[in-house]
Amino acid sequence: MRILTFLYSFEPGGVERVALRLVRAWRAEGVDAPLFMGRADGAMREEMAADLAYEVPRQPFAIGWIETLWMIATLPRVIVRLRPDALFCAGNSYTIVALAMKLLLGRRCPPILAKISNDLERRDMIPPVRWLYRRWLHLHGAFIDHFIGMEHPMEGEITNAIPAAIGRISIIPDPALDEAQLVRLHHAVGSARNASAGGIRFAAIGRLAPQKNVALMLRAFACGAASLDSLTIYGDGPEHATLSALCRNLGIEDRVELAGHVPDPASRLPDFDVFLLSSDYEGVPAVIVEALAAGLPIIATRCSVSMAALTGHGALAHLIDTGDLQAFSAAIRDAGRLRQDRAASLAQARRFTVERASQAYLACFQAIRRPAPTRQNNFLSSN
Incomplete structure (x- = not known):
């Protein structure tokens, strides 16, 4: 064939x-x-x-x-x-x-x-x-x-x-993953994160394009994050300059890094504490599967008909309505209380190899x- x-x-x-x-x-x-x-x-x-x-x-x-x-x-x-x-x-x-x-x-x-x-x-x-x-x-x-x-x-x-x-x-x-990558992500998590001192380290992965509504994420971070919290966004795209300007206008440019495209961005996830997704629409976001494999708590919009099933009907992620700045800000503010069931998270991610x-x-x-x-x-x- x-x-x-x-x-x-x-x-x-x-x-x-x-x-x-x-x-x-x-x-x-x-x-x-x-x-x-x-x-x-x-x-x-x-x-x-x-x-x-x-x-x-x-x-x-x-x-x-x-x-x-x-x-x-x-x-x-x-x-x-x-x-x-x-x-x-x-x-x-x-x-x-x-x-x-x-x-x-x-x-x-x-x-x-x-x-x-x-x-x-x-x-x-x-x-x-x-x-x-x-x-x-x-x-x-x-x-x-x-x-x-x-x-x-x-x-x-x-x-x-x-x-x-x-x-x-x-x-x-x-x-979204191969089995070897899944195992690496699962076992890499823990030591790097537990060594964290200070604020919560938020991460996101995605193209800087209107579909991803990264502007919502930045505004929510500006409203809800504590002074020591940080946000790193991996990915590039046509909105890079606009989003950089938005960071300056919101006064968060010293706590937000638009890191651009990097090879295998999922491999960076063990260095963070919470994963964010702010898209207006998606199919089945591969980045959510990667975050599940890494065992990260997740805050995400209901950007797909599949989001509930993908996240264990809410057990493996805090889901909010698309475009809801107030709910997104509140979720970031309370992110320190989030805990992830790593075994359940790994089992869900393994379906997507x-x-x-x-x-x-x-x-x-x-x-x-x-x-x-x-x-x-x-x-x-x-x-």
Whole structure:
């Protein structure tokens, strides 16, 4: 079986990180799993793909600003040449490419398995835009052959948004970690944290983009944190300058570090006391799984239909409504009282390992594959 995964770049993102982890796992299990990249740049390249073979087209100019159109233009030839048994559409932002492949290739397009990686309700949108978005989702049933949800509550969310998906949905907990990383995080916690003196050390991981509503987190920290508390945020993005200015305006620039992108930010979590998430919407946030593996108390918004199930129905996190500054501030103010059941936290995180997910994905690909003629393996990879 040949499974072709296509990604825009190595720019930091949970969707891309998980997809690269799956490709690596499939290859380790002997699956023919070519990887096609629209471009070879991005901060995750050295971390996630230093030894991972992939194909990338020659670029006549910088294509980052038209990466979707570039993928639509270059991917069909790769599909026709490789004749994969299935395409892996790694997240919501790639489904426009999946639609284009069905339209451009017709019967030559292999079955497409798509992971629903983000919230489908999108209550953050203004009504006209949300109406258009819902119509777009409704169309997915016509060109996606099978859907993957990342946690059980997503099945109802998917069928509500895409009625044609009924009977074509599998739930596979998102492989946010591998078993070795999970064990490292679990055992690294304790000594570093117990050595803490002074205030509470808060941490967050995420792209500095509107979806993450980091501004809410900063305002809540300014209102609720004690003078010795600190906050470190790993991640970069278009709002970096705006958020830096907000820190200065709130008078917290000496206690907040916008640390930027770092390799494997989850490995830093054992150095902290409490994990924060302020997103307006998410699918199943991988950073919450990482925080669970590290045994950190968690304060998070109800940014996903899956948040309750992901956090043991509130037993493993303090959940607040999205956008609720007062509740977020109060939770930060009372963070010193938070305690985490490390055994339960580890058991929950273990559901989300690539070792468990890999075989489940392969079973889904086997179920949707079509009989194919014998072909030569003509995948040429380059780094």
